[in-house]
Amino acid sequence: MDGEVERSLDRAAETIADAEALLVTAGAGIGVDSGLPDFRGNEGFWRAYPPLQKSGISFIDMANPVWFKRDPELAWGFYGHRLELYRATAPHDGFRMLGGWGAACTKGSFVFTSNVDGQFQKAGFDGDRILECHGSIHHLQCLDHCGGITRADPFEVVVNEETFRAVPPLPSCPRCGALARPNVLMFGDWGWLSERTDAQQERFAEWTGGLGDARLTVVEIGAGTAVPTVRMTSEQLAHRPGATLIRINVREPQVPRDHIGIALGGLEALREIKNRIG
Numbered sequence: 431m432d433g434e435v436e437r438s439l440d441r442a443a444e445t446i447a448d449a450e451a452l453l454v455t456a457g458a459g460i461g462v463d464s465g466l467p468d469f470r471g472n473e474g475f476w477r478a479y480p481p482l483q484k485s486g487i488s489f490i491d492m493a494n495p496v497w498f499k500r501d502p503e504l505a506w507g508f509y510g511h512r513l514e515l516y517r518a519t520a521p522h523d524g525f526r527m528l529g530g531w532g533a534a535c536t537k538g539s540f541v542f543t544s545n546v547d548g549q550f551q552k553a554g555f556d557g558d559r560i561l562e563c564h565g566s567i568h569h570l571q572c573l574d575h576c577g578g579i580t581r582a583d584p585f586e587v588v589v590n591e592e593t594f595r596a597v598p599p600l601p602s603c604p605r606c607g608a609l610a611r612p613n614v615l616m617f618g619d620w621g622w623l624s625e626r627t628d629a630q631q632e633r634f635a636e637w638t639g640g641l642g643d644a645r646l647t648v649v650e651i652g653a654g655t656a657v658p659t660v661r662m663t664s665e666q667l668a669h670r671p672g673a674t675l676i677r678i679n680v681r682e683p684q685v686p687r688d689h690i691g692i693a694l695g696g697l698e699a700l701r702e703i704k705n706r707i708g
Contacts, residue, residue, distance in 0.1 A: 435567070438692045439699070442676045443706035445690065449647035451537035453638075454528050455546050455664045459652015459679065463522040463697035464549065466515070479585050481594035485561050496610045498573055506596035510587025513567050516547040524700040525553035528649065530705075537644045540637050544653070544660050546614045559637070561630040563659055569613035571623045572662055573601035577625050579613050638667065646673040651696040654682055 446452070462468050467478035469489050476483035482492060491627050497505035531540025541560040546567045559566050570582050585601040601610045615622045648668050653660035661677075668675035668689060675689040678699040683691035692699045 435693060438690050439702045440706060441690050442692060442699075443703045445647050445676060446531050446616050446646060446649070446672055446703065447707050449531070450536065450644040451641050452528075452532040452535050452539040453648045453664075453667055454539065454544065455648060455650040455653060455660050456544045456550075456551075457651070457653030457657070457660045460524070460543075460696045461519075461545065461547060462518050462606075462652065463695060465532045466547065467517060477568070479511075479547055480567075481592070481596065482508075490617050493616045495611060495616050495621055496556070496607060498609065501569040501680055503598070505597040505611070506587055506600050507594045508591050509567065509614070510596045512547075512593070513582060513587055514589070516549070516567060516655065518548075519549070521549045521553035522697050524651075524697045525550065525555075527704050528698045529553065529555060537641055537646075538637075540634055542550060542634065542663050544657060556658070558633060561563055561634045562627060563663075564614070565622065565624075565627055567612045567614055569626060569686075570603070570610040571604060571613045572608055573621075574603065574606060574608040575621070576603060576606040576608065579623055580610075582612070594664065616684045641670075644671060646670055648673065648675045649678070650675065651678045651699075653677075653679065680704045 453510065453631065458469060466475070467559060469475045472488045475489040492508050520605060539559065541555055543550065543562055544564050546562060546564050548566055548568045551557050569579050569580050570581050582601065587601065588597040590597060602608065603610045613623060613626065646667065648664050650660065650664040655661060662677055664677065665686060668686070675685055677683055677685045677690065678692045678696055680693055680695050685691040685692040
């Protein structure tokens, strides 16, 4: 570990220990240490889903709501596999560290994430203090638009590992029985129901609006520039007087002037910071 990284870790530990409010912002990279696949680029996606490579279907191609009408068994093969994977995955120990740091802040903490996997809730974070800007795979909406958003809990999606197609029956709307889809914002998605995320956004705005001049630390983990929503949110909040951004990203750690970039993986960086805080 070089001297620059050591100094950044020291600064990060001091900043977190001094924080009065903690905002955790997270992209897909935070889940890699829990064993979740990295979809960065087609090669990463195809390593996770080899059957789709044979068809030449990329992540952007697959993460499109058109498949639920064109080929619902393939659509639920992809999203059903992800749903069951996220259900079976235990959040790594870094989530516990973040939760403890937030609990020590007088103004508490909030999570802003582009992930749809529900890992923060599984790790024990307060669901009312989480904003999932792309929705949640653990919630469903009706393709016939008959109603609102429901939980995916009653459904188990069985996927044929060779064909990567879901085995019927597929998840359905509890109100009308029509085919359901995840309440996840996909590419080219004009049908996503945003009510749940809108309510989260309102709670987030209320929390940030009540911070006053509290010392805010933003800890961003695993958020790249390809989908910049998380990074933009981090930097927007870091512009507050007295706020500091700690960006943990092994590939893209660059930060605005006077903020902290750490070129390590998420769990490694959090452990190093914890060791320094004590």
